[in-house]
Amino acid sequence: MKKVLILGAGTAGTMAANKLVRLLDRDEWQITIVDKDETHYYQPGFLFVPFGMYTRSDVIKPRRDFLPRDVELVMASIEMIEPEHNRVRLGNGRTLSYDFLIIATGADIHPEQTPGLGEHEWGRSIHTFYSFEGALALFRHLRTWPGGRLVFNVVENPIKCPVAPLEFLMLADWFFHEKGMRDRVELIYATPLPGAFTKPIASKLLGGMLEEKGIKVVPEFMVEHVDPDARKLVAYDEQEVEYDLLVSVPLNMGAEVIGKSGLGDELNYVPVDKHTFLSNKHPNIFVLGDAAGVPASKAGSVAHFAVDTFGENFARYTEGLEMQPLFDGHANCFIESGFGKGLLIDFNYETEPLPGRYPLPGIGPFTLLEESEANHWGKLMFRWMYWNLLLKGRELPLTAHMSMAGKWLPTAAK
Amino acid sequence: MATRTIAGKTVEVNDEGFLTRPEEWTKEIAIELAKEEGIPELTEAHWKVIEFCRQDAGATGxxxxxxxxxxxxGVSTKDMFALFPKGPAKKVARxxxxxxxxxxV
Structure with a gap:
């Protein structure tokens, strides 16, 4: 028997397990997946928790429900990956050997990396929604918050879901409107980016939307420390931003065990080929999802398209065939813009988000880079798709490769 | 792709003014580009960072x-902001x- 070992039963690991069960002959292959706890979080749903739109049962389910029966699930922490010996040491004392290793250990927030951030005001005047507990604490805080200066800060890029900060701010604008207190709330976005988003056309459009909603952007703001008592953010260039309520996306890093095992870069992401996800150093290690050091968004949609292309390549690779450069950096993200509307962006390594229609060219129903109610419903429907189709590796009516059909090029680029 | 002449040498640049062929770069070009980025003089500390970036990019692409x-x-973030104010990584790359x-992304 040949052994495939998957580390992490989150979005990418679970999808990979479902994909491989279908692709590999079970008389020849044994698939094992390791995770430290029982809970699968629907992370895109955390965004809605602070505003009371989602509760616990919307975003939490048991991991086992989404894993195929033929995959062995081992509950343990991962102590050390030993690529030289093709084995992984677990926290419960067990050692698992493998022929092929798939690392899907994700990324997480590290408030302790910014002085003043994760200290005595954490959970009081400083919040995050990048964890379920954090999102819930923020929900409780917002219920009685009298208003004031709400500052949203991203410590450093890359972060999971680069559009989430914009969505949070636009939903907050809506939320405070509905509560009849928008005039008592100042919304400020302090970001290390030069504008609202990473890619020029979308950045300009989204920046314009924020301005219309009265959300102020403080660009090129790299926070050095937080002064939790004076309630201000201090940047490396000594710029300061004061707040009454700070909502932070702390530094995102890959799993500690990646660094400990000597597999990671400076943020504990594993360097891989950006089209196949094969490790640069080890010919039997693949890295999927947020753990991969590729210049694509850290998002569930990327993990989905990545796993789709990976499955095909893995089957080729194990038969001794050359892999194809199948993954093109494809991401698509719904962006909630408040008041029951949303946007959708679709892009890859080469092509930035452009206006158009998706998935049917010229028809939609979704509108690319343009507000519509259909997009908002798409985002809400996506939770059902995630739990019922996506994780289980069922076919979605979307192709893994980004398509230019239905996209409108700006005149200058034609 | 557009070209422009910097420090007497014609090089290829993209629409954001970044050189597209690292091999066309010279130290004289660096001095001119630094001035455009608001850095009147490149000190030894600047060159240390520039040389690291050139080497690192050569290895990683x-x-x-x-x-x-x-x-x-081994340069602190604070020093990077002092050397290349406002967006140091982007500035030093250019x-x-x-x-x-x-x-x-």
Whole structure:
């Protein structure tokens, strides 16, 4: 028997397990997946928790429900990956050997990396929604918050879901409107980016939307420390931003065990080929999802398209065939813009988000880079798709490769 | 692709003014680009960072991010902001004749 070992039963690991069960002959292959706890979080749903739109049962389910029966699930922490010996040491004392290793250990927030951030005001005047507990604490805080200066800060890029900060701010604008207190709330976005988003056309459009909603952007703001008592953010260039309520996306890093095992870069992401996800150093290690050091968004949609292309390549690779450069950096993200509307962006390594229609060219129903109610419903429907189709590796009516059909090029680029 | 002449040499640049062929870069070009970025004179500390970025990009094929520079070249983030104010990674990448760092996606 040949052994495939998957580390992490989150979005990418679970999808990979479902994909491989279908692709590999079970008389020849044994698939094992390791995770430290029982809970699968629907992370895109955390965004809605602070505003009371989602509760616990919307975003939490048991991991086992989404894993195929033929995959062995081992509950343990991962102590050390030993690529030289093709084995992984677990926290419960067990050692698992493998022929092929798939690392899907994700990324997480590290408030302790910014002085003043994760200290005595954490959970009081400083919040995050990048964890379920954090999102819930923020929900409780917002219920009685009298208003004031709400500052949203991203410590450093890359972060999971680069559009989430914009969505949070636009939903907050809506939320405070509905509560009849928008005039008592100042919304400020302090970001290390030069504008609202990473890619020029979308950045300009989204920046314009924020301005219309009265959300102020403080660009090129790299926070050095937080002064939790004076309630201000201090940047490396000594710029300061004061707040009454700070909502932070702390530094995102890959799993500690990646660094400990000597597999990671400076943020504990594993360097891989950006089209196949094969490790640069080890010919039997693949890295999927947020753990991969590729210049694509850290998002569930990327993990989905990545796993789709990976499955095909893995089957080729194990038969001794050359892999194809199948993954093109494809991401698509719904962006909630408040008041029951949303946007959708679709892009890859080469092509930035452009206006158009998706998935049917010229028809939609979704509108690319343009507000519509259909997009908002798409985002809400996506939770059902995630739990019922996506994780289980069922076919979605979307192709893994980004398509230019239905996209409108700006005149200058034609 | 557009071209422009910097310090007497004609080089290829993209629409954001980054050199597209790192091999066309010279130290004289770096001095001119630094002036455009608001840095009147390149000191030894500047050159140390520029040389690290050139070497690192040569090995990895891409311009290093700010965190990569601070971790691997041993320069603090604070110093990076003092040397290359406002967006140090992007600034040093442009001065070093490299593409824009891929940190932000």
């Amino acid at each position: 891409k311009a290093p991010t700010l965190r990569r520079i601070t971790t691997a070249a 001065i070093s004749g490299l593409g824009k760092p891929e940190g932000c």
